[in-house]
Amino acid sequence: MAAVDWGTTRLRVWLVDEAGNVLAERRGDDGLITAQAAGFSTILEGHLAAMGAPEAMPVIVCGMAGSRQGWLEAPYVTVPAPIGAILAGAARVPGQRRDIRIVPGLAQRQADAPDVMRGEETQLAGAGLPAKGRHLVCMPGTHSKWVLVEDSAVTGFGTWPTGELFSVLAAHSILRHSLGEQPQPVASGNPFFQRWCEQALAEGGDVTSRLFSIRAAGLLQDLKPGDAAACLSGLLIGGEIASASRRYGKGGSVVLVASGALSTLYTEALGLAGLAVRAVDADEAVRAGLIEAARKNGMIAGSGVAA
Amino acid sequence: MAAVDWGTTRLRVWLVDEAGNVLAERRGDDGLITAQAAGFSTILEGHLAAMGAPEAMPVIVCGMAGSRQGWLEAPYVTVPAPIGAILAGAARVPGQRRDIRIVPGLAQRQADAPDVMRGEETQLAGAGLPAKGRHLVCMPGTHSKWVLVEDSAVTGFGTWPTGELFSVLAAHSILRHSLGEQPQPVASGNPFFQRWCEQALAEGGDVTSRLFSIRAAGLLQDLKPGDAAACLSGLLIGGEIASASRRYGKGGSVVLVASGALSTLYTEALGLAGLAVRAVDADEAVRAGLIEAARKNGMIAGSGVAA
Numbered sequence: 251m252a253a254v255d256w257g258t259t260r261l262r263v264w265l266v267d268e269a270g271n272v273l274a275e276r277r278g279d280d281g282l283i284t285a286q287a288a289g290f291s292t293i294l295e296g297h298l299a300a301m302g303a304p305e306a307m308p309v310i311v312c313g314m315a316g317s318r319q320g321w322l323e324a325p326y327v328t329v330p331a332p333i334g335a336i337l338a339g340a341a342r343v344p345g346q347r348r349d350i351r352i353v354p355g356l357a358q359r360q361a362d363a364p365d366v367m368r369g370e371e372t373q374l375a376g377a378g379l380p381a382k383g384r385h386l387v388c389m390p391g392t393h394s395k396w397v398l399v400e401d402s403a404v405t406g407f408g409t410w411p412t413g414e415l416f417s418v419l420a421a422h423s424i425l426r427h428s429l430g431e432q433p434q435p436v437a438s439g440n441p442f443f444q445r446w447c448e449q450a451l452a453e454g455g456d457v458t459s460r461l462f463s464i465r466a467a468g469l470l471q472d473l474k475p476g477d478a479a480a481c482l483s484g485l486l487i488g489g490e491i492a493s494a495s496r497r498y499g500k501g502g503s504v505v506l507v508a509s510g511a512l513s514t515l516y517t518e519a520l521g522l523a524g525l526a527v528r529a530v531d532a533d534e535a536v537r538a539g540l541i542e543a544a545r546k547n548g549m550i551a552g553s554g555v556a557a
Numbered sequence: 558m559a560a561v562d563w564g565t566t567r568l569r570v571w572l573v574d575e576a577g578n579v580l581a582e583r584r585g586d587d588g589l590i591t592a593q594a595a596g597f598s599t600i601l602e603g604h605l606a607a608m609g610a611p612e613a614m615p616v617i618v619c620g621m622a623g624s625r626q627g628w629l630e631a632p633y634v635t636v637p638a639p640i641g642a643i644l645a646g647a648a649r650v651p652g653q654r655r656d657i658r659i660v661p662g663l664a665q666r667q668a669d670a671p672d673v674m675r676g677e678e679t680q681l682a683g684a685g686l687p688a689k690g691r692h693l694v695c696m697p698g699t700h701s702k703w704v705l706v707e708d709s710a711v712t713g714f715g716t717w718p719t720g721e722l723f724s725v726l727a728a729h730s731i732l733r734h735s736l737g738e739q740p741q742p743v744a745s746g747n748p749f750f751q752r753w754c755e756q757a758l759a760e761g762g763d764v765t766s767r768l769f770s771i772r773a774a775g776l777l778q779d780l781k782p783g784d785a786a787a788c789l790s791g792l793l794i795g796g797e798i799a800s801a802s803r804r805y806g807k808g809g810s811v812v813l814v815a816s817g818a819l820s821t822l823y824t825e826a827l828g829l830a831g832l833a834v835r836a837v838d839a840d841e842a843v844r845a846g847l848i849e850a851a852r853k854n855g856m857i858a859g860s861g862v863a864a
Binding site for chain 1: 633664665666668669670671672673700715716717718719721722725726728729730731756760761762763764765766768769770772773774776777778793796797799800801803804
């Protein structure tokens with residue numbers, strides 16, 4: 251089968267066998283935005299042909315391709331919901347020769363805390379959480395998600411737009427003068443990252459009071475652009491963790507689903523917050539979640555049939 | 558004398574008599590950015606000529622014209638500092654036929670809370686604060702300032718970039734889809750403004766956890782663009798007040814130095830926070846502060862001579 255993570259700006263395709271072994275992988279910049287113009291089927295079939303996938307191979311998809319602006323709307327599942335039931339509700343794309351299904355997103359319909367996700371529910375399903383118990387999962391990114399899972403059901407989640415705040419403030423606010431033209435990625439162990447993260451952790455998610463301090467530190471304390479980027483990153487990530495800890499409880503442990511530099515920074519920040527971290531690779535998690543979704547929908551052999 | 562409030566993008570000039578009566582007023586878009594190219598003297602003399610100001614008339618200036626990128630750097634005064642001494646330290650612009658002086662800005666050089674202001678110190682001086690006692694002053698705007706004044710001395714201040722966050726998020730973040738092309742000003746008494754402000758006030762300045770909820774409320778609850786703008790405004794203003802209250806203490810009273818729609822919104826939000834508000838018009842305050850600065854520098858008759 252083919253497994254596809256189809257986001258707003260990017261797409262990844264894996265060919266996997268029934269045991270879940272990866273046979274081939276492709277990445278492209280033809281996410282939702284490109285596909286809206288070029289056609290979802292055209293783009294997918296192009297990738298599959300390039301990978302030598304047979305015509306009858308089934309395809310399971312997650313991410314923004316399932317949004318209202320996507321290929322086919324896979325309507326949100328309302329939480330609380332068992333993870334297995336979410337996966338089993340994949341929507342079949344009509345009029346295709348192949349069996350192509352899209353995993354639905356999640357909606358939290360509380361009047362005072364509305365929220366949505368699309369794509370992360372599949373990462374979550376592949377994160378290898380124990381079937382029993384309460385698990386807090388952090389999935390950092392442009393729009394970081396924190397998810398509370400209890401006995402294999404999603405009972406609540408929230409979004410912190412940390413990555414987006416960083417890039418929007420770096421490019422468009424007065425902090426652009428402090429961070430310089432092209433902020434470099436923050437290196438692990440950066441003392442500015444640590445100090446600003448610790449300050450933010452101590453302030454319960456209140457980050458707006460310190461944003462302008464980065465500018466002032468440039469004027470009064472000769473803070474350099476690279477260090478200013480580390481300050482902003484520490485402030486926003488520390489603020490996210492403090493805020494999520496207010497909502498979901500302090501202490502305990504967190505399952506971190508992330509890759510690369512982001513995984514390193516969040517591991518460091520969660521450690522500063524006194525949380526025990528179990529790190530799961532985000533790429534592996536989404537692939538495992540897609541395979542599980544294919545099983546649950548009866549597309550490949552295994553435990554599941556659509557619930 | 559002429560009194561000039563010379564900011565980054567705008568400039569205002571008043572001709573006043575020795576009693577402080579306004580004889581003439583002019584406003585221009587030739588702030589710091591324009592003046593850097595066209596020349597500060599050229600722009601000022603152009604406005605003064607158009608107002609019929611005599612050649613020998615002295616000029617007192619506050620704002621970004623006194624920054625390093627301005628006409629002449631009027632070095633920051635470090636807090637704590639008596640307001641009178643700040644005003645008395647105006648820097649004289651050399652090589653001019655007129656006596657032209659620029660009021661210095663303020664710097665807070667605490668290692669963990671660096672901050673600067675330029676222009677607001679003059680508003681503060683003209684806000685009519687009682688000489689004795691502790692007064693908390695809120696000056697909302699692009700970069701809102703909260704200032705603690707004790708027995709006529711500035712003992713501390715902070716910056717919340719509330720106005721800038723609103724415009725940057727409205728224009729460049731995912732919230733632009735929620736707020737629409739041209740967010741309208743939020744009307745007084747808007748129930749969305751009130752509800753989101755109250756929520757933010759209850760969360761101690763943590764606003765990042767609710768930003769994405771505005772987007773989700775559009776998807777799940779059919780929130781309209783004008784109401785989404787009210788939500789964002791309420792969230793950010795409520796967050797600013799909650800955060801400042803954490804730093805300077807809850808309850809009590811606040812002197813609000815603001816004009817127009819901003820004054821109305823902040824009066825409403827400060828009321829929701831349970832704070833008693835004394836409102837001072839920002840235009841009148843800066844003018845009164847400039848006249849006081851001219852007196853303190855011996856440019857016009859009155860109580861002051863340079864300290």
